[in-house]
Amino acid sequence: MHYLLQQIVNGLQLGLIYALIALGYTMVYGIIKLINFAHGDVFMVGAFLGYYGFAVYHLPFYLAVVIAMIGCAILGVTIEFLAYRPLRYAPRIAALITAIGVSLFLEYFSSLKFAFGPDYRTVPRPFTEIHWQIAGTTITNTQVIVAVVVVVLLAFLQFLIYHTKVGKAMRAVSFDHDAARLMGINVNTVISATFGLGSALAAAGGTLYAVAYPQIWPFMGIMPGLKAFTAAVLGGIGNIPGAVLGSLLMGQIEVLTAGFISSNFRDVIAFSVLILVLLVRPAGLLGQAGPEKV
Amino acid sequence: MSKRFWLVIGLAALVVMLAVAGCGQQQAANQKVIKIGLIAPLTGDVKTFGESTKNAVELALEQAGYKAGDYTIQLIEQDDANDPTQATNVATKLITQDGVKAIIGSVTSKTTIPISEVAQANKVVEITSTATNPKVTVDNGQRKDYVFRACFIDPFQGKVAAKFALDQLHAKTASVIYDKGNDYTVGLAQYFMDTFKAGGGQILTEDTYTVNDTDFSAILAKVAKAKPDILYLPDYYQKVSLIGQQARDAGIKAIFMGGDGWDSSDLNYAVMAGGYFTNHYSPEDTRPEVQKWVQDYKAKYGSTPDALATLAYDATNLLLNAIKTANSDDPTAIRDALAATKDFPAVSGKITFDQDGNPIKPAVILKVTYDPQTKQGGTQFVASVAP
Structure with missing residues (x-):
């Protein structure tokens, strides 16, 4: 029982970080129907910016997270402006290939010596480690910090989308570009804002990831990016609560498989579940055409 | 004289020099x-x-x-x-x-x-x-x-590690975690497990990961539950440091052991201190x-x-x-x-x-040390084992 609880805590930590990445995929897909494959690499840049903030320049941790988020928001907006905006009305496949190109560019550019460099870096913990024993389960302060930061950001996102003008505009644009434009909404600005927001969340995810699994390198974004994308599809791509649900599920499936069956089967079972869910509900768990789409 | 003139002269000189240098190489050939x-x-x-x-x-x-x-x-x-x-x-x-x-x-x-x-x-x-x-x-x-x-070669290295765990550390149980896509870690893990079992030890858990994995919490929770004497981690220093950190986070008290892949100044000495690894030589010899x-x-x-x-x-x-x-x-x-x-x-x-084509020669066992005051890590010679 304790063991099960321990594994669920481990899965929660993983799932919450996936959620921050998955939100970026799902928001961008919701608004311009583009699978932004560069998103995993924005996550990587976020991890590096966070690392530079708290490990190299010794800023307070939360300030480092905010700086990483701002940095990646700017990066996200720039990527959208340079790479995707010119292709807004081109065939969807062109934008998809461009996204893969941007992804490779970020990975290999970051590997250059004058950028982040090609080497693995060990990330020092920004806090002294504390272990709590609660009901026979070990919980670390890192896990608590990850959980708190993610929940705060999700609450902030919920507020932004449902209680602000920008959020309303985002919902409108995701519903219908042309109608939104006729209503006087600046579609380009709203799309930029979506990219900025999604990238900022990925940066927060990256920084937390670097703290939880203390090693970073320029290709670290590929696997988490892929897993988070899968989680977004599992939950119903384009749907925000779906992305969070899918991510939490992915985290649990991975950890429970490794914990109770075998670590060899972890990815096999995680992706089999995805296929099964999509067979039964092709739009994903919560995916359905409706006003919740952003 | 214009600047351009000197530029042309300079370039010409460079070309001549390169040509001469080229000839030099030609002669050396x-x-x-x-x-x-x-x-x-x-x-x-x-x-x-x-x-x-x-x-x-x-x-x-x-x-x-x-x-x-x-x-x-x-x-x-x-x-x-x-x-x-x-x-x-x-x-x-x-x-x-x-x-x-x-x-x-x-x-x-x-x-x-x-x-x-x-x-x-x-x-x-x-x-x-x-x-x-x-x-x-x-x-x-x-x-x-x-x-x-x-x-x-690996069979020898894995054997030496298992024998050392059994005879010197008096270990009875061990857990092994290794990268299933890497010939080196698979080989070491295999020979370690075979020798450990043959010597009367018990392998409690055996788990694998892939090279891009960074989350080991599920595997380590399993290890924490099994409470082995030894946790054998036959991978390179980066991965081992990452797993070691998460193992200590998960409350695992086992002695870490590994192979020559640990031998790097980039090893996380603070985390791996107290661990042993097999190696090719000791600078204290x-x-x-x-x-x-x-x-x-x-x-x-x-x-x-x-x-x-x-x-x-x-x-x-x-x-x-x-x-x-x-x-x-x-x-x-x-x-x-x-x-x-x-x-x-x-x-x-x-x-x-x-x-x-393999040399016949002994292996050494080194212990990882760390001084929290100076924040300096190092290794200490423990034993030399002949084939």
């Missing part, structure tokens, strides 16, 4: 030159391995005056980034474009196995400093007769060969050489000795001279090759 390739991971997840290797190879060549017999050595260095595909590409390039007669490298088994295939197919001599997997020199019982190594080598290396690079550097130095000297003995740039003659090497006084021990 008329002397007997033998090209040697070096393949090492100078970037990527095991870059300290590559740096140590490169330093040592250059030092060995410098000490030999870039000469072996009548031949002048020309060294061509390539980076494989610890990636098997890139390793195959650079090996092919070295052999087909640069025309090297021998290759030193690479460092890890997963890159060296594909390189050995290329070298064998092209009949070019290859000597690896630290690739410990048996498949480097033998494939399906077929000896790749152009391939040699300067290190002992009092033999004159070792002390001279440590001094020479320190004088040039300012740090104590690790095992990677030591074996690269030995590999280079073995190759130079073979070229000198054969006094030929024919790879087959060099191969025969290498195979006939007997009691060569290398730093890591006297080297004679067995019929599979």
